[in-house]
Amino acid sequence: MTDALVKEYQVKGIPITLLKVASEESARKKLTAKQTKKVFQKLEDKYMFAKIHPGEAIGVITAESFGEPGTQMTLRTFHFAGVAEVNVTLGLPRLIELFDARKLPSTPLMEIYLKKPYSKDEKYLEKIISKIAAVGLSNILSEIAINLLKSTIEFKLNKKRMRELGIKEEVVIKTIKESPKGTEVTPKNDRYVVTPKNQDGGLPVVYLLKEKIKAIKIKGIKGIEQVLPKKVGTEIMLIASGSNLKEVLEIDEVDGTRTISNNIFEVEKILGIEAARHAIMEEAETVIKEQGLDIDIRHIMFMADLMTTHGTIKGITRSGITSEKESVLARASFETPIKHLINASITGETDYLNSVVENVMLNQPIPLGTGLPGLVTKLKGKKK
Amino acid sequence: MSAKEEKSKFDVTTHKFVPKHIKLSEEDKLKLLEKYNITDNQLPKIIKSDPAIQHLAANVGDVIKIIRKSPTIGETEYFRLVANV
Numbered sequence: 001m002t003d004a005l006v007k008e009y010q011v012k013g014i015p016i017t018l019l020k021v022a023s024e025e026s027a028r029k030k031l032t033a034k035q036t037k038k039v040f041q042k043l044e045d046k047y048m049f050a051k052i053h054p055g056e057a058i059g060v061i062t063a064e065s066f067g068e069p070g071t072q073m074t075l076r077t078f079h080f081a082g083v084a085e086v087n088v089t090l091g092l093p094r095l096i097e098l099f100d101a102r103k104l105p106s107t108p109l110m111e112i113y114l115k116k117p118y119s120k121d122e123k124y125l126e127k128i129i130s131k132i133a134a135v136g137l138s139n140i141l142s143e144i145a146i147n148l149l150k151s152t153i154e155f156k157l158n159k160k161r162m163r164e165l166g167i168k169e170e171v172v173i174k175t176i177k178e179s180p181k182g183t184e185v186t187p188k189n190d191r192y193v194v195t196p197k198n199q200d201g202g203l204p205v206v207y208l209l210k211e212k213i214k215a216i217k218i219k220g221i222k223g224i225e226q227v228l229p230k231k232v233g234t235e236i237m238l239i240a241s242g243s244n245l246k247e248v249l250e251i252d253e254v255d256g257t258r259t260i261s262n263n264i265f266e267v268e269k270i271l272g273i274e275a276a277r278h279a280i281m282e283e284a285e286t287v288i289k290e291q292g293l294d295i296d297i298r299h300i301m302f303m304a305d306l307m308t309t310h311g312t313i314k315g316i317t318r319s320g321i322t323s324e325k326e327s328v329l330a331r332a333s334f335e336t337p338i339k340h341l342i343n344a345s346i347t348g349e350t351d352y353l354n355s356v357v358e359n360v361m362l363n364q365p366i367p368l369g370t371g372l373p374g375l376v377t378k379l380k381g382k383k384k
Numbered sequence: 385m386s387a388k389e390e391k392s393k394f395d396v397t398t399h400k401f402v403p404k405h406i407k408l409s410e411e412d413k414l415k416l417l418e419k420y421n422i423t424d425n426q427l428p429k430i431i432k433s434d435p436a437i438q439h440l441a442a443n444v445g446d447v448i449k450i451i452r453k454s455p456t457i458g459e460t461e462y463f464r465l466v467a468n469v
Contacts, residue, residue: 016459017457017458250394256395256398256399258400271402272430272436272437273434273464274401275401278403301455308428311430312469
């Protein structure tokens with residue numbers, strides 16, 4: 001009975017979720033057809049009343065909605081989330097970082113979900129973690145030194161640590177030999193001697209090589225420093241500090257449909273602009289919720305939409321969305337006015353005064369609210 | 385790394401953050417533009433190399449319809465114009 005009504009109102013542009021609730025509730029309360037119709041009519045009235053009017057300054061409303069609770073956020077950057085000792089940036093610093101669209105978050109983090117059998121049993125964990133967490137050569141060294149007389153590097157491996165991590169000695173030696181090509185590695189007693197390829201460079205070259213060797217990745221995924229398991233309900237998931245979405249998604253045990261990074265640029269690159277929009281929303285929401293604040297999701301959605309309209313992520317900065325503004329005066333009013341004005345006069349830009357700020361500057365009515373519509377009049381005596 | 389040549393095992397469209405992307409036909413595109421009384425350049429953009437539209441083989445000038453899950457009203461439609469950079 002209500003199906004026809006739902007369809008009728010859906011055509012009018014009422015969201016389907018609201019209509020579903022209305023029809024379910026009406027059925028539950030056993031309303032008559034006439035009463036149900038009244039409910040739907042009321043719903044339409046309420047919905048239409050709640051709609052934002054054309055010309056409403058929603059940008060200002062959003063700015064205020066973020067601004068006021070923002071004053072109550074913690075300025076302290078670091079926070080240890082829960083039992084898992086992972087360092088996360090939260091509060092205002094994170095929000096700024098997010099909306100400024102910084103290329104790298106100060107604490108990159110990944111939430112890695114696992115596929116069915118692996119997410120239920122702890123016995124798989126160790127193997128999966130060792131697959132993901134990066135192990136550098138410096139993690140398995142017990143000693144490294146430069147032999148000043150011979151211009152060589154000598155290092156000793158920590159055999160116990162290697163056994164724990166399941167790393168074979170031959171593999172390590174092979175990786176070192178390949179990393180800076182042509183490097184020679186020769187065993188000597190219980191240690192190894194590395195001879196650089198060109199011997200003429202002297203000590204600075206040897207020193208650089210030493211640092212390079214220490215940073216060699218032996219195992220795992222580059223960029224992921226630490227992986228900690230976490231229990232969510234009945235499921236086990238992993239929190240990783242450091243981020244490399246692309247390579248983590250390729251691992252067989254990882255549930256790629258849910259795994260996510262807090263680096264929005266990485267999300268954009270791997271999953272696309274729409275996923276990045278979603279990631280911005282989620283990140284902003286978690287920050288705000290964590291602080292015990294309440295900002296309507298619509299404001300966050302608006303910010304995320306704004307940042308992703310150009311197809312790539314643009315921050316709310318002078319190099320981001322502000323630089324996309326058409327009007328010279330509007331751009332100049334944000335930051336670095338002289339730069340914008342000079343550049344505009346050199347290239348001969350025209351300002352059509354279509355937007356708000358430039359009209360405020362010129363003391364004219366702004367195209368917002370009642371200032372937006374123009375009047376069309378018929379001149380007297382001019383009949384068609 | 386030669387990751388670019390290797391075909392990725394992971395299907396981007398299965399990720400929960402990636403909504404459904406549909407390429408509009410030329411006819412539907414005109415209808416849309418007429419409905420909102422806009423030119424296609426006024427639509428939000430999506431880059432041609434965006435990972436989420438690779439399977440659609442979309443060209444510059446096409447309009448992509450995106451069916452998003454919205455926390456407020458369930459499902460919404462969004463439109464993006466395929467563009468270079």
